[in-house]
Amino acid sequence: MKLQHTLGGLEGLEPVPPEYRVFVEPWETRIFGIHTAMMALSPQLSLPKTTSTFHTVWTWADLRKGAESMNPFDYFKYRYYEKWLGGISGYFVTNGYITAEELEARTEAYLQDLDAPLPTGGTVDIDDRIHTYLMDGDNGQRPREAAPLFARGDRVLVGDPSTVEHTRLPGFLRNKPGVIETVYDEAYTYLCSTGPDGIGPAMPVYCVKFDPQDLWPGNTEPSFTFYADLYQIYVKPAPAAMAEAA
C-alpha cells in the first residue's frame, strides 16, 4: 500500500492545514481547464470526432495514477494543482505531443513576460464536443447482469488487493469489518481497469458502514459512524467467526 492511499489513517502529521480556496493562484484555473478538455476529447467516449490531435485516453484515473506514483514526500510537498501541472505536462511529453525541451523553452519565454499573448488556432468542433461532454457527462451506470453478492445488513470484510498503479480503495479500510448499509441500484463501471486491484467492469456498488473503533481503536470520538461507497470487488463476506461474534 502507498502512503497516498492511507492519509485517513496516519498519525503524527500535525494539524491539517485546511485550504478553503478552490484555486489558490490564478494559474491553477488554466490547468483545470486543460485537464477538463483532455477528459472531453479522450477517444474512448462516444462523442463526435473532431479535428483535435488528441488521440490518447485521459480520465480522472490517469490523473490519479500520476499522483499515486509520486514520491510520498513530493506528494506532501506540492499543492493540489501543482501535482496536476506536473502530471499533465509529463503526460503530454510521454505521449509525444510535445517535448520536454520545447516546454522548458516556452516556459522560460513566458517567465520573461507572463502577459505575452497565447497563439491562436483551432476549430469550433473541438470546443463543441467539450461542451457536450460537460453537459451530458460520462455515466458509468450499466444494467446489472447478476444479483448483488450482498444485501443490507450483511457483515463484510474489506479486501486487501495488490497495490498497483491506481486504486479506489482507501488504505485505512483494508482488512476492516463493516456492514452493508445500502445496495445501490444497477452496476457501475470504473474509468479504466485497475488490473489485480479489480475494478473496471460494471459491478454492484455498496455503501458500507464502519464502526470507527474498528478503524482507529481507542482513538475516536463517540457517536460517530463512518460510511464509504465501495465497489463489490473490494468487499468480501465476513469470516464465520466474525459473523457469530456479532
Added chain:
Amino acid sequence: MTNRFEYPADREKRSAARVRALEALLIEKGVITDATVDKVLEVFETKMGPFNGAKLVAKAWTDPAFKELLVTDTMAAVAQLGLPTGAAGAEGEFMRAVANTPEVHNLIICTLCS
C-alpha cells in the same frame, strides 16, 4: 506541514509560466483551441458550480415538500431546477443530499481525492 519543505522564490511565477507554455503548445499542436480553456472555465463559473447546490439548499429551506424530496430522491429534486442533463452535467449523475438534524451531523469527505 508545508514549512517542512523548501520552495524556489519564483514558485508561483514559474508554475504560471509553465501552464501558459503548456497551453500555448497545445494550441499550436492542435490539441485544443485558443478558446478552449476560457470556455471550460466559463461553464464552471456560470452553469456548473457550487451555486447549483446553493439553489437546492435555499429552495429546501423555504419549501418543506421540496426538502423531503431532496433527501429521499435527490435526483428528482435536482431535475425540478432545470440544470443540465444528468443533473449538473459531467459527474453529477448520482448525487445524494443528506440533511443535518439536532442529533445527526453529516460530514462528506473525499476518501481518495483526484
